[in-house]
Amino acid sequence: MxxxxxxxxxxxxxxxxxxxxxxxxxxxxxxxxxxxxxxxxxxxxxxxxxxxxxxxxxxxxxxxxxxxxxxxxxxxxxxxxxxxxxxxxxxxxxxxxxxxxxxxxxxxxxxxxxxxxxxxxxxxxxxxxxxxxxxxxxxxxxxxxxxxxxxxxxxxxxxxxxxxxxxxxxxxxxxxxxxxxxxVRSMGMALTSCTVPAAGKPTFEIGDDELEIGIGIHGEPGRERRAMATADEVTEMLLTPILDDLPFSSGDRVLAFVNGMGGTPLIELYVVYRKVVQMCADRGVRIERNLIGSYITSLEMAGCSITLLKLDDEMTRLWDAPVHTAALRWQ
Amino acid sequence: MTEIGAAELIRGVELFAERLRERKAELTDLDSKIGDADHGINMDRGFTAVAAKLPELSEADLGTIGKAVGMTLISTVGGASGPLYGTFFLRLGTALGDRRTVSGQEFGAALRAGLEGVKQRGRAEPDDKTMVDAMAPAVDAYDSRIGEADPADALRAAAAAAAEGRDRVTPLVARKGRASYLGERSAHHADPGATSTTILFESLRDAIAGA
CATH class of the missing domain: 3.40.50.10440 (Dihydroxyacetone kinase; domain 1)
Known part of the structure; x- marks a missing residue:
């Protein structure tokens, strides 16, 4: 470690x-x-x-x-x-x-x-x-x-x-x-494991050619191990179940949140967001607000999660309201 | 021995603390397969705090000991194990009351009160693959033996039943706790909580049988 x-x-x-x-x-x-x-x-x-x-x-x-x-x-x-x-x-x-x-x-x-x-x-x-x-x-x-x-x-x-x-x-x-x-609905994935300091070794083993779909935020294994895939394919694996679950449908206004798990750089999160925008547009789902960055992480795990929140006017207004914290701040 | 006293209960808790420390890595390892890789670490943290409190409890009654152990666990363990083991010892202590020794039957009633507390707090049912699957058969085995045997024999039966319960649910799919997120993938892994509960009953057995 x-x-x-x-x-x-x-x-x-x-x-x-x-x-x-x-x-x-x-x-x-x-x-x-x-x-x-x-x-x-x-x-x-x-x-x-x-x-x-x-x-x-x-x-x-x-x-x-x-x-x-x-x-x-x-x-x-x-x-x-x-x-x-x-x-x-x-x-x-x-x-x-x-x-x-x-x-x-x-x-x-x-x-x-x-x-x-x-x-x-x-x-x-x-x-x-x-x-x-x-x-x-x-x-x-x-x-x-x-x-x-x-x-x-x-x-x-x-x-x-x-x-x-x-x-x-x-x-x-x-x-x-x-x-x-x-x-609100979310789903996450991991490219690598994380190491709990007190445990001293990675929580799970994952090969260089594998990814874990449906990972939790504690390194608890997901539901499915898959072969490594492109960012666009991964985005589809995460966003399709999210869209189908609520379900989010044409005309819905949403907040799209692409989150890094701790070990994934922002540049990759933007690649994912780009695909989220395309997929939402294909379904007629309108992204009104977004948040991109690592806000709910699993130590140094590489990977991301996607969250969609169906907005109403009040939620949108409250999202825009001033916030002043260590990690989120706007006027 | 037909009675169980404060010294035996304290010894049982001490033995449990020692064994949790020895088997910390093993418990954490089990948890990393189907949970979140912290069970051994958390239990060791809590029982290290408990062990530090035990010397000042040597003159206390059984109820005070049980409640002090429970409160310490609730305040130091976190996770699900803290409230669950904490509730077990709190209810055990409440049932034992202000006595310095109790009969084997009375100790059995206190174990059952602890079990009921765990079921209530965790809302776990048999076969959910949790600590209840080791604790419930252990308490049942104790009860069925205590009429004709002394507490040491009843605790031998209880420890054996706990181990059997732990092994019996290993092939099952977990339905409570973080292991339940795995669905089918949780099958064929031993449950960390059922494993630590088995260690608890083995520790009580060895303390009271004088091993």
């Missing part, structure tokens, strides 16, 4: 210390490892809290700031945070209007957020939760843990964060988050 770290055990703490030092104007880091917006709590504003394992940077800590998250709880690498973190986050951002937990659909995240919500409610804070489950690579049925939460999470955090910033109440913000969840 070759990584720019001091020791696996100190990785998350040291990264948080660096982040806090870099963004003094935006965030502060409180015990036990919670990234909180510098001006939290804001009176009368719904607090928006998310969290998950580390290793997906900039998600979620990079999205704490004006117009997005009020707090983020980073766990160990690829491991959900513990309830103590979400409880501390919830208390730190509660301005009296309640707190929304945005939870990615993983068994551990669900259970730890659930425990924290129970504890926070016990302390008199109103908590609502929305689970993001947008990965079409996973079959949703009563007999599985359901779809994973992936790229759609980034879009939900931006749009919902903007609504909370405007002063919308908890029930409205929650309903909006559910609307984003209902209209």
């Amino acid at each position: 070759k990584k720019l770290i001091n020791a696996p055990d100190s990785l998350v703490d040291e990264a948080l210390a660096g982040m806090a030092a870099a963004h003094l104007d935006l965030i502060r880091v409180i015990e036990p490892n919670v990234i909180v917006r510098a001006d939290a709590p804001r009176k009368g504003k719904v607090g928006v809290v998310s969290g998950g394992g580390s290793g997906h940077e900039p998600m979620h800590g990079g999205f704490v700031g004006l117009g997005m998250l009020d707090a983020a709880c980073p766990g160990a690498v690829f491991t959900s945070p513990v309830p103590d973190q979400m409880l501390a986050a919830t208390k730190a951002v509660d301005g009296g209007a309640g707190v929304l937990h945005i939870v990615k659909n993983y068994t551990g995240d669900i259970m730890n957020f659930e425990l924290a919500a129970e504890l926070a409610q016990g302390e008199g804070i109103e908590v609502a939760s929305v689970v993001i489950a947008d990965d079409v690579a996973v079959q949703d049925s009563l007999y599985t843990a359901g779809r994973r939460g992936v790229g759609g999470t980034v879009l939900a955090e931006k749009i919902v964060g903007a609504a909370a910033e405007e002063g919308q109440d908890l029930a409205t913000v929650k309903a909006l988050c559910e609307r984003v969840q209902a209209n």
Whole structure:
């Protein structure tokens, strides 16, 4: 294993210390490892809290700031945070209007957020939760843990964060988050594995002539191993199931998000985006907004994911609203 | 021995912590095949924290020990294992109450309370290929033996049943947790949670049988 770290055990703490030092104007880091917006709590504003394992940077800590998250709880690498973190986050951002937990659909995240919500409610804070489950690579049925939460999470955090910033109440913000969840679909792929620092070796083996379709964001294997293909072929493998799933149809307005998994350069993501534009045009799907870059990653994994969100006027307006965080900012 | 006391419970937890450390790489390896490659790492982190707390619990009652172990796990493990093993020990502790020793039957009732807590928290059913598939047969085997045998014998039966349960579900397709994302590809891999649960019952067996 070759990584720019001091020791696996100190990785998350040291990264948080660096982040806090870099963004003094935006965030502060409180015990036990919670990234909180510098001006939290804001009176009368719904607090928006998310969290998950580390290793997906900039998600979620990079999205704490004006117009997005009020707090983020980073766990160990690829491991959900513990309830103590979400409880501390919830208390730190509660301005009296309640707190929304945005939870990615993983068994551990669900259970730890659930425990924290129970504890926070016990302390008199109103908590609502929305689970993001947008990965079409996973079959949703009563007999599985359901779809994973992936790229759609980034879009939900931006749009919902903007609504909370405007002063919308908890029930409205929650309903909006559910609307984003209902209209967003994603799928990812990997060219290489990633190495969890504490494990010291790649999570899975993959040949130079192979790719993994339907990969999760933790290096958990996808559903299918295929022969290496061109960017256009890969884009088709990802986007066709996404388009067919919702389904996205002619006349729909969408936000298209091409995300890098951590080890794929932007130049390649633009090649993918170019094909996304062609395929959407062929189906009459209108791309109104886009996001291209590495925002929800799996350490150094090479690969990408594609996310489509069917927009309505309000979602578009909230997407355009000002955001000022470490990783996303516009006026 | 017909009673189980605080010293035995502490020894069982200590043994579990030692064995998790020894088998950390193996558990993580199992998890990398069908999960996210962190089970051994997370369990070791949690039980290292638990082991550091055990000395101050040597005079405590059984309930206090169980609850302290559970709370420490919930606060340090993360993932799914933290809430699940944490809930197991919390419920075990609550059922054992403020006693320093309990009968074999009472210990069995506490194990069952722990199992019910795990099922409730994880919403797992038998054959979902989770830790429940090792824990449920272990608790059943303990219960069926404890009427006629001492706790050591009942725990031998429990540990054997846990191992059988773990092996029985290995060929199955996982229906809970991250392994479920794999669909058919999760079949024929041992479940990491069922494996660590088997180690738990083997540790309790060895602590109480005096091995």
